[in-house]
Amino acid sequence: MAVFAIFLSLLLTTTLFSLSHQQPPLDSSQQQSLYHILHSLNPTVPWRTLFPDDFCLSAPHGVVCDYPTQLNQTPHIVELSFGYVSDETPNPPCSSNATLNFHLFTSFPYLRKLFFYNCFNHTPITLSPPLSFPSSLEELVFINNPSFISPLASLFQNLTSLRRLILIGNAFHGEVPSQIGGFLNLEEVTLSRNNLSGEIPASLGLLKKLKVLDLSGNKLEGCLPDSLANLSRLLKLDLSFNTFGCRIPESLRGLRSLEFLDLSFNRFGSFGVPLFLGEVPTLKEVYLSGNFLSGAIPEIWENLGGVERLGLSEMGLVGNIPVSMGMYLKNLSFLGLDKNNLDGPVPFGLLENGGEINLENNNLSGRVALSRRVGQKLKLKVAGNRGLCLDNKTGCESGGVLGQLKACKKTDVPDAVVFSGASSLLRFDSLTLLVGLGSVAAGVLLAFTGL
Numbered sequence: 001m002a003v004f005a006i007f008l009s010l011l012l013t014t015t016l017f018s019l020s021h022q023q024p025p026l027d028s029s030q031q032q033s034l035y036h037i038l039h040s041l042n043p044t045v046p047w048r049t050l051f052p053d054d055f056c057l058s059a060p061h062g063v064v065c066d067y068p069t070q071l072n073q074t075p076h077i078v079e080l081s082f083g084y085v086s087d088e089t090p091n092p093p094c095s096s097n098a099t100l101n102f103h104l105f106t107s108f109p110y111l112r113k114l115f116f117y118n119c120f121n122h123t124p125i126t127l128s129p130p131l132s133f134p135s136s137l138e139e140l141v142f143i144n145n146p147s148f149i150s151p152l153a154s155l156f157q158n159l160t161s162l163r164r165l166i167l168i169g170n171a172f173h174g175e176v177p178s179q180i181g182g183f184l185n186l187e188e189v190t191l192s193r194n195n196l197s198g199e200i201p202a203s204l205g206l207l208k209k210l211k212v213l214d215l216s217g218n219k220l221e222g223c224l225p226d227s228l229a230n231l232s233r234l235l236k237l238d239l240s241f242n243t244f245g246c247r248i249p250e251s252l253r254g255l256r257s258l259e260f261l262d263l264s265f266n267r268f269g270s271f272g273v274p275l276f277l278g279e280v281p282t283l284k285e286v287y288l289s290g291n292f293l294s295g296a297i298p299e300i301w302e303n304l305g306g307v308e309r310l311g312l313s314e315m316g317l318v319g320n321i322p323v324s325m326g327m328y329l330k331n332l333s334f335l336g337l338d339k340n341n342l343d344g345p346v347p348f349g350l351l352e353n354g355g356e357i358n359l360e361n362n363n364l365s366g367r368v369a370l371s372r373r374v375g376q377k378l379k380l381k382v383a384g385n386r387g388l389c390l391d392n393k394t395g396c397e398s399g400g401v402l403g404q405l406k407a408c409k410k411t412d413v414p415d416a417v418v419f420s421g422a423s424s425l426l427r428f429d430s431l432t433l434l435v436g437l438g439s440v441a442a443g444v445l446l447a448f449t450g451l
């Protein structure tokens with residue numbers, strides 16, 4: 001009940017709207033419907049006693065009216081948020097036996113935002129479709145309501161104004177209905193951690209304003225429709241933790257604004273790391289881990305200098321780590337290459353600015369030399385590579401993860417595996433490695449070595 005106490009104490013600070021004498025009242029159907037809603041969400045609170053007046057003059061946090069600009073204009077309830085989130089947003093709390101008749105929301109013809117956080121988490125409420133919402137709704141948000149059990153399709157009535165659909169951690173099930181392509185104002189569709197299944201509809205490609213598409217953590221399957229490539233404003237595409245298969249469509253090169261791509265932990269097939277990634281220079285984060293794409297890491301990094309985080313773990317990758325990754329990925333702060341079958345040396349220049357690099361459980365070889373300065377900023381994981389050894393000429397302590405490496409013997413392969421940033425660490429063999437690349441322009445080399 002601590003939550004409730006905080007809630008009540010904040011109620012006392014609720015200020016009354018100054019126009020109280022001039023403003024016409026909220027119409028009684030909105031007033032009465034809100035009492036009904038509050039009571040069924042939390043019957044332990046005496047809502048009518050605490051809020052005897054017009055809700056547009058004094059209301060619980062989370063109830064928002066549009067304050068009229070002219071006298072005689074009637075106010076309307078435009079936002080309703082329920083469920084205690086934090087002390088900063090003490091919305092009306094829900095009780096463990098919260099229920100709700102969703103038809104009550106049609107009493108709010110000006111409602112723009114409806115938000116439920118942690119409201120339905122004990123008593124299962126199974127809703128028979130369709131749920132009724134006013135056509136004015138722009139934002140529908142359900143977060144962490146695991147006992148809210150409903151087919152996703154039952155939401156898709158009347159939502160022509162919808163801009164943001166955010167349903168995270170509930171029990172929505174069934175397919176993503178193809179009608180979703182009719183809600184052309186959608187800018188965000190986040191349906192993560194539900195129980196959705198089936199294939200995703202090609203009609204998603206019609207949502208030209210979409211910036212975020214997050215369907216992670218469901219049981220979605222099948223191939224990705226080529227139409228997704230039409231989402232030219234998309235910034236974030238997260239389809240991780242599903243069972244999508246087939247080939248990652250090359251058409252996704254059409255995602256001209258994409259910054260965040262997460263396709264990890266699906267069942268995309270052995271067609272290699274998709275080459276089209278090299279044609280999406282806006283990318284900042286790319287995660288493909290946990291799909292057996294197999295093959296060698298391609299040379300696609302030249303235009304991807306903006307990539308900050310790259311996850312290529314558990315993918316059945318073979319061959320060397322391309323030297324070009326160290327050359328071009330200058331903004332990288334996380335690189336996961338663990339649990340593959342990569343061999344050869346680690347290229348010079350990777351994660352010069354610190355960060356985390358996981359190379360565990362491959363077949364990499366060569367000397368690891370790490371300056372003290374970089375060592376402090378770099379979280380390096382190298383276990384499970386029998387060919388790697390620690391070069392102790394550089395004065396680096398052999399504690400920590402590097403303690404897992406044996407010290408290099410004079411006879412060990414001279415390939416440099418230098419985590420540098422300090423030009424004093426540059427060794428002749430690393431330079432020859434670079435110069436050996438015929439295509440390296442002198443300017444790049446200079447910038448690269450910082451000389």
Ligand SMILES: *[C@@H]1O[C@H](CO)[C@@H](O)[C@H](O)[C@H]1NC(C)=O
Nearest residue numbers: 040043044095096097098099
């Ligand atoms: C919910 O539980 C409270 C007691 O915790 C009880 O007073 C109330 O009647 C219950 N409401 C419903 C709708 O079951």
Ligand SMILES: *[C@@H]1O[C@H](CO)[C@@H](O)[C@H](O)[C@H]1NC(C)=O
Nearest residue numbers: 106109132133134135136158
């Ligand atoms: C659709 O919205 C309109 C206007 O907000 C409302 O009157 C109507 O009842 C809603 N229909 C359904 C099926 O929810």
Ligand SMILES: *[C@@H]1O[C@H](CO)[C@@H](O)[C@H](O)[C@H]1NC(C)=O
Nearest residue numbers: 149170171172173194195197
């Ligand atoms: C998800 O759906 C399956 C049936 O498709 C059902 O057996 C399971 O209980 C559901 N899980 C949750 C968390 O609702």
Ligand SMILES: *[C@@H]1O[C@H](CO)[C@@H](O)[C@H](O)[C@H]1NC(C)=O
Nearest residue numbers: 205225226227228229230251
């Ligand atoms: C993309 O949209 C255009 C029209 O804007 C349409 O002609 C084309 O078929 C769409 N592409 C896909 C793959 O759906």
Ligand SMILES: *[C@@H]1O[C@H](CO)[C@@H](O)[C@H](O)[C@H]1NC(C)=O
Nearest residue numbers: 303304305306307330331332
């Ligand atoms: C790398 O990061 C810096 C600082 O955030 C930024 O200014 C720069 O544009 C980035 N480089 C690329 C190629 O995006």
Ligand SMILES: *[C@@H]1O[C@H](CO)[C@@H](O)[C@H](O)[C@H]1NC(C)=O
Nearest residue numbers: 341343344362363364365387
């Ligand atoms: C590891 O690489 C060496 C060559 O460096 C090769 O002989 C060996 O077969 C590789 N081991 C595995 C398990 O691939």
Ligand SMILES: *[C@@H]1O[C@H](CO)[C@@H](O)[C@H](O)[C@H]1NC(C)=O
Nearest residue numbers: 391392393407408409410411
């Ligand atoms: C590494 O250091 C140890 C003692 O600190 C020394 O005995 C050994 O010869 C060194 N190995 C190399 C390759 O320099």
